[in-house]
Amino acid sequence: MARADRPALMGSAVRGGPPDAEPARRAAGSTPDAASARRAVEAVWRIESARIVGALARFTRDFALAEDVAQEAVAQALVSWPRDGAPADPVGWLLATARRRAIDGFRRRSALDERYALLAGELAEGEAHSGAPSPPERAADLPWDPDRIDDDVLALMFVSCHPVLSPEARVALTLRVVGGLSSEEIARAFLVPVATVQARITRAKKTIAAAGVPFELPPAEARRERLGGILSVLYVIFTEGSTATSGDRLLRADLAQEAIRLARMLVALLPDEPEVHGLLALCELTAARFPARVGPDGEPVLLEDQDRRLWDRSAVRRGGAAIGRAASLGLGLGPYGLQAAIAACHAAAASVEETDWERIVLLYEALGRVAPSPVVELNRAVAVAMARGPGPALALVDGLAANGRLAGSHLLPTVRGELLTRLGRTAEARTELERAAGLCRNARERSVLLRKAAALG
Structure with missing residues (x-):
């Protein structure tokens, strides 16, 4: 089945590392204690990065x-923790270190302002610091404020x-500051050079600053x-993880799981928004099929050939609960909720033949x-x-082909x-499948198309 509409942005991501900390890792060495400390830093950053950056943005009023x-604090931890041991309160340590920076x-900045003022002779004595942000005077003003954490993370999003x-910048920046991925990890996800990702993130920060976007x-x-x-x-992050646009892997499971993690975070922050639950349901129900979607050799396994016993039933239950919550809020299902309802039809069926295709047709019409x-x-x-036969469906597809909106x-x-x-029109079918293979940028999908075309010869 064709995939949901999304821009072609990314490939694979490998999670786990704090942003751009490779030089500090090398400085920390590779002893067992260093490796253990590095894992501790990465674990804290992986779990708490959004809250750390959010709290610091509220403190500094400067997103960039x-x-x-925050990155400087992580780099310092990669040097200090192997030497001094991990602190009892690692999040507090990172916050305090970042706050000091x-x-x-x-x-x-204040000192520079003062020198400018003295040189210009434009400010009276004692007013040299007036143009600089005023940091809180007490350490207690910054650390974890349980009443503000959720607002900080949501504002960060x-x-x-x-x-x-x-x-492209939104995706890169979200993966960086909310997801905690490094530039190297995002570059692997986008299948672009690290410098390209760094440039996107830098440009995004400058744009936010130039536009005067407040952290609130x-x-x-x-x-x-x-x-x-x-x-x-x-949605873009998840769909690229569920079926990669390019590269030699069909699934980028780590990328899809990152989207699910962020969606769960968003559900916790906005529990009364039905489309948030709808998106989480769609992700869970789609990811439930991951274990059966590729064979041992990495080749795609088509829906009709999948062993449904391999589907993750716990993910199906989580998806069903999420779509139930979306429906219970009484505002009707939106685009993500409707797609989740379609995914639920597949999850509920014992086989392709037993799938409620008529309901799926109605859901797609909605x-x-x-x-x-x-x-x-x-x-x-x-x-x-699937519901009524290939003839009526071909008429719909030919109409789409005629308007040219899916050209390319x-x-x-x-x-x-x-x-x-x-329909038995094998010569035409082979031509279409070969054309599809020529347009497909994913090596795994392309091999399936070429194999089908060859079988028609």
Whole structure:
């Protein structure tokens, strides 16, 4: 079945490391104690990075500075913890270290302002510090404030996904400051050079600063509208992890699991938003099929050939609970909730033949009304083929081909080739499948298409 619509952005990600800390890792050495301390730093950063950066952004009122001093604190931990041992309160240690770095920056800026003032003779004595941010005087002003943690993390998400940023920048910045991935990890995810990712993140910070984006939650009336941007970023991350656009792997499971982790975080922060639950349900139900989607050799296993006993039933239950929560909020299912409902139909069926395809057709029709897309229509055609036969479905696909909205995508010739095969028009089917293979950038998908085309010869 054709995939949901999303931009072609990423590949694989390997989770676990703090941002850009490789030089500090080398300085820390590779002794057993150093390795243990490094794992401790990585674990703390992996779990708490969003809260750390969020608290620092609230403290400094400077998003870019908060992220920079957090990284400096992590780099210092990679040197200090192997030597001195991990602290009893590692999060507090990182916050205090980052806070000191920020205050040092404030002082340097103040001193520079003072020198400028003296040279210019424009400020009276004692006013040299007036242009610098004023850090809190008490250490207790910064650390964990249980009443602010959720707001800090949610504000971090809204800033990272701000509409002034390009889609690519939003994804990179979210993975960096909310997900805690390093530039190297994000570069592997995007299949681009590390320098490209670093440039995107740097440019995103400069854009946020130039636009004067404050580190705070948007007003309540704007929050739901802006929430769509956050959901879109998480959706892009997950869909690329579930079926990679390019590269030699079908699944990027770590990337998909990162999206699920962030979606769970968002559900905890916004429990009354149905589409947040809908997105989590879609991710859980789709990821439940991961164990059966590739064979031992890494080749894709088509839905009709999958051993459904391998599907993760605990993920199915979590997805079902999430979609139940979305429905219970009484606002109706949105685009993510409807896609989750489609995924639930697959999860509930014992086989392809026993799947409720008519319900899936109806759900795609509803999805097409609330979120029109040529890929949604292509998916609806697949469901029509399963429910009513390939003839009616081919008419829908030919209509999509005629308007040219999927030109350049391998998805449409893939579906058209399958339908023509079922209709016995093998020569045309082979041509379509070969064309699809030529357009497909994922090596695993391409090999399946070429194998199907060859079988028709």
